Amino acid sequence: MKKTKLSTPVRYTINTVLTIILWALLTLFVSSSGLKGEYYRGILITIGINIILATSLNVVCGYLGQLPLGHAGFMAVGAYAGAIFMKSTPAATLLRAGNHAAVIPYIIIAVLVSAVVAGIFGLLIGIPALRLKGDYLAIITLGFGEIIRVVLTNIDSVLGFKFTYGASGLARIPKFTSLNVIFVFTVICLFLIHVFMKSRHGRAVLSIRDNEIAAESVGINTTFYKTAAFVFSAMLAGIAGCLYAGYIGSLYPSTFKFMKSIEILVMVVLGGMGSMLGSVISAIVLTALPELLRSFSDYRMVVYSLALVLMMLFRPKGLMGTYDFSMGNTIEKIINRIRGGRRKADTADTGKEVQG
Amino acid sequence: MTFSLLIAQLINGLQTGSVYALVALGYSMVYGIIKLLNFAHGDIIMVGAYMVYYAIASFALPPVVAIILAIGVSTLLGVTVEKVAYTPLRSAPRLSLLITAIGVSFLLENGAQLVFGADQKSMDPLITGSVMFGRVNVSYTAIVTIVVSLIIMILLWFVVNKTKAGKAMRAVSEDMGAAQLMGISLNRTISMTFAIGSALAGIGSVLYLAAYTQASPTMGSMLGIKAFVAAVLGGIGSIPGAMIGGFTIGVLEALVAAAGFSMWKDAAVFLVLIIVLLFKPTGFLGKKMQEKV
Numbered sequence: 001m002k003k004t005k006l007s008t009p010v011r012y013t014i015n016t017v018l019t020i021i022l023w024a025l026l027t028l029f030v031s032s033s034g035l036k037g038e039y040y041r042g043i044l045i046t047i048g049i050n051i052i053l054a055t056s057l058n059v060v061c062g063y064l065g066q067l068p069l070g071h072a073g074f075m076a077v078g079a080y081a082g083a084i085f086m087k088s089t090p091a092a093t094l095l096r097a098g099n100h101a102a103v104i105p106y107i108i109i110a111v112l113v114s115a116v117v118a119g120i121f122g123l124l125i126g127i128p129a130l131r132l133k134g135d136y137l138a139i140i141t142l143g144f145g146e147i148i149r150v151v152l153t154n155i156d157s158v159l160g161f162k163f164t165y166g167a168s169g170l171a172r173i174p175k176f177t178s179l180n181v182i183f184v185f186t187v188i189c190l191f192l193i194h195v196f197m198k199s200r201h202g203r204a205v206l207s208i209r210d211n212e213i214a215a216e217s218v219g220i221n222t223t224f225y226k227t228a229a230f231v232f233s234a235m236l237a238g239i240a241g242c243l244y245a246g247y248i249g250s251l252y253p254s255t256f257k258f259m260k261s262i263e264i265l266v267m268v269v270l271g272g273m274g275s276m277l278g279s280v281i282s283a284i285v286l287t288a289l290p291e292l293l294r295s296f297s298d299y300r301m302v303v304y305s306l307a308l309v310l311m312m313l314f315r316p317k318g319l320m321g322t323y324d325f326s327m328g329n330t331i332e333k334i335i336n337r338i339r340g341g342r343r344k345a346d347t348a349d350t351g352k353e354v355q356g
Numbered sequence: 357m358t359f360s361l362l363i364a365q366l367i368n369g370l371q372t373g374s375v376y377a378l379v380a381l382g383y384s385m386v387y388g389i390i391k392l393l394n395f396a397h398g399d400i401i402m403v404g405a406y407m408v409y410y411a412i413a414s415f416a417l418p419p420v421v422a423i424i425l426a427i428g429v430s431t432l433l434g435v436t437v438e439k440v441a442y443t444p445l446r447s448a449p450r451l452s453l454l455i456t457a458i459g460v461s462f463l464l465e466n467g468a469q470l471v472f473g474a475d476q477k478s479m480d481p482l483i484t485g486s487v488m489f490g491r492v493n494v495s496y497t498a499i500v501t502i503v504v505s506l507i508i509m510i511l512l513w514f515v516v517n518k519t520k521a522g523k524a525m526r527a528v529s530e531d532m533g534a535a536q537l538m539g540i541s542l543n544r545t546i547s548m549t550f551a552i553g554s555a556l557a558g559i560g561s562v563l564y565l566a567a568y569t570q571a572s573p574t575m576g577s578m579l580g581i582k583a584f585v586a587a588v589l590g591g592i593g594s595i596p597g598a599m600i601g602g603f604t605i606g607v608l609e610a611l612v613a614a615a616g617f618s619m620w621k622d623a624a625v626f627l628v629l630i631i632v633l634l635f636k637p638t639g640f641l642g643k644k645m646q647e648k649v
Contacts, residue, residue: 067451128634134450135393139588140633142581143626150623258581262458269455301466308459313444316452 004335011328018327023183030179041179042247047287048182049244052189054267054279056236059193061265062274062322063202064229065209067138070125070145071237072260076152076253077121078114078238080164083173083245085110092174100178107176111185111242118238119231121148126230130223145261152253169252177246185243189236193276196232205229209274266308272318277325360491365614366607371498371567373606374505378560379583380590380598381512382434382553388529388593389549391450395457396437398580399464400554404430404561405571406472413479427558434554435547443543461577468573476572483566501563508559509599512552516595525549529593578622585629591642600640604628 006014026044030037057071086092091106125144132140156166164170196202204225207215216222245251267286271278290300311318379401386394404426411422441460445453486495516522524545527535536542564579565571582605590601605625612621632639 065451067454128630132633132637135387135454136588136633136637138393138454139584140630143585143629147623147626150620154619258577262462265455265458273451298470302463302470305459305462305466309441309456309463312448312452312456312459313441316445316448 004332006328006332014331015327019187023180026183027179043288043291044179045177045182045243045247047284048186049240049247050264050267050283050287051186051280052236052240052243053264054271054283055190055193055276056233056240057264058268058271058273058276058279059196059205059229059233059236061268062272062279063197063205063209064226066130066226066230067134067265068129068141068230068233069138069258069261069265070141070143070148071233071264072256072258073125073141073145073148074118074122074234074237075241075244075260076148076251076256078118078241079245079251079256080152080170080241081117081238082110082114082242083170083251084163085113086174086176086246087170087172089174091176092172095174095176103174103176107181107246110176110246111239114238114242115235116238118241119235121238122231122234123227126227126234130226130230142258142261145256146258149253149256152256164251164253167253169250171250173245173249173251175246175249177243181246182243185239189239190276190280193236197276201225201228263304266304269308269318270311272320272322274322275318275320275324277323278318278320282319361614363492364494365610367492367494367498367502369607369610370603371501371606372609373586373603374502375560375563375567375579375602376583376586376605377599377602378505378508378556378563379579380587380602381509381595382556382560383584383587384590384592384594384598385525385549385553387587389525389546390442390446390453392442392453392457393584394553395454395580395584396460396464397434397553397557398576398578398583399461399468400430400434400437400557400576401561401564401579402468402571402573402576403433403464404558405565405575406468406477408562408565409477409479409571412482413477419482423559423562426562427555430558430561431551431555434550434557438547438550443546461580465573465577472571472573474573476570478570479565481566481569482562497566501566504559504563508556509595512556513595515552521545521548582625585625589629589632589639591639593643594639594641597639597641 030041030044033040053071053075057068060066060068086106089106089110091103094100094102094106125141129137129140129144152164153167156163197205204215204220205228207218207220208222208225212222267282268279270286271280271282286304293300296303379397382397382400383394386392386397407426407429408422411417411425412419417425437460441456442453445456481497483495483497483500486493487499488494516525524535524540525548527538527540528542528545532542535545560583564575583602586601586605587598588601589604590597590599605628608624608628609621612618612624617624636642
């Protein structure tokens with residue numbers, strides 16, 4: 001019995017359609033919720049930012065198998081770069097005038113600027129840091145993250161100009177991050193991670209995780225791929241930072257403490273290191289859950305840390321392990337099961353945007 | 357900056373440095389034996405500090421009792437954490453162990469926030485007064501801190517190098533399997549390492565309170581990270597290394613602060629760590645690790 005195989009264009013079409021359906025559902029949900037819509041919109045935007053952060057950390061943590069503890073640093077760099085750029089453009093007046101379409105080019109440039117600046121920092125930090133392994137890499141990235149924060153806090157007082165506004169915060173950033181913007185960029189980021197990991201380069205990264213010496217012995221340039229994955233992850237974190245700046249409207253260096261990096265790490269670990277679906281799910285759950293449990297907010301962090309310890313004790317691989325969901329494969333399976341039947345399985349699942 | 361001011365700052369630095377060194381020893385010993393960066397170590401200090409605070413400020417117990425209480429509770433906590441969270445993961449990947457340690461650290465921190473409250477608790481100084489050496493004013497706290505930590509480090513060196521228990525610890529850190537074959541109890545040795553490390557953290561918490569007279573739920577995290585940096589800087593797993601690392605960081609911080617950049621001292625500490633690690637990847641006195649295929 002011959003098995004049905006979906007071709008790549010078909011897979012991408014299915015995923016695109018499902019993504020658009022998801023977008024329509026979310027928009028409908030927010031606009032039909034009336035007064036609470038604004039509140040839901042905020043949560044959805046935060047979820048989007050956290051999805052980008054978690055999946056980007058997952059590239060280094062899950063796929064490359066290293067443990068960086070300075071992810072918040074890259075987010076901070078991206079956030080400040082994007083915010084400073086947006087403040088220098090007429091975006092604020094355009095947004096106030098309600099001319100959202102005219103802001104789009106600025107948003108695209110701001111995101112690119114953030115990605116590039118965070119990528120440069122990722123390169124500068126990655127080259128020395130990736131010479132070390134394991135715990136040493138963790139502590140050195142932690143160090144870099146803290147240095148970034150201290151510099152952001154103090155740079156104005158030393159150089160004597162108004163740039164990051166130090167501890168008092170960078171305020172009045174144009175609030176350009178709408179639900180559509182966050183949706184588009186989340187999908188783009190997930191898509192980029194997906195294609196990167198499905199490519200030859202992605203497999204090289206995975207081989208380094210599984211056995212670095214063996215990977216090197218079959219001719220993989222391990223230093224190059226480690227740095228590449230690190231920079232890639234930093235760039236995505238920078239994008240998340242930029243979108244965060246555009247959502248929150250004012251930036252304080254204290255937001256990007258070591259604690260923030262740990263929060264992102266928790267998402268990756270709980271979801272399962274090496275599983276993009278896991279990162280996405282745990283980013284959604286860990287963002288939405290505290291909102292649902294507002295009255296228990298005192299216990300939030302205790303539950304957080306307890307969950308982390310218990311997860312490690314009882315399921316060290318995380319929620320999903322390294323399992324990744326693929327819409328195409330699932331549909332293939334369904335088609336093969338109801339072999340002879342008609343192709344009507346498309347409506348079977350909620351759909352993850354990028355898994356081809 | 358006058359010469360006497362410089363000396364005063366150096367003594368300040370040595371004082372903070374000896375607290376760092378004591379805490380760093382705990383990190384170093386635990387790392388040496390089970391290759392785990394015990395992130396929760398800094399938070400054990402925090403719990404110890406709260407014990408001292410409550411014993412003295414709330415129950416008006418004599419300081420000696422408070423100190424014994426702090427050391428006792430820290431030791432118990434350290435061993436409990438090891439038994440509950442780390443022992444089940446002894447054969448798990450190192451990354452899981454590390455993340456568990458981070459989890460325990462945040463659990464202690466947030467638990468303390470619930471139990472003790474999020475605000476800072478201030479108390480009267482434990483030791484008052486100072487003495488003049490020439491034109492340099494040295495507080496008794498600084499003298500006690502430096503002397504106590506030096507004595508403890510010498511004692512520790514003696515325990516590790518000259519006693520049977522110390523021999524067992526060194527054997528386990530060298531080769532766990534072989535040590536077990538020689539009849540060394542793995543569980544007991546590892547627990548003892550945690551007990552000693554946590555007791556040192558308890559002493560560190562008393563000395564920290566003597567210097568800063570404040571306890572807060574998050575005090576352990578930065579202190580812990582700095583001490584950890586000290587341990588890595590000196591070469592993790594080595595007792596003299598932890599001392600050197602601790603003193604280096606303490607003096608560095610004091611000098612950076614004295615030069616008028618006190619806001620930058622955290623950055624300076626990490627910068628020095630990064631530079632040292634790039635040239636000596638295992639720290640000043642660390643052993644070189646050979647990777648086998």
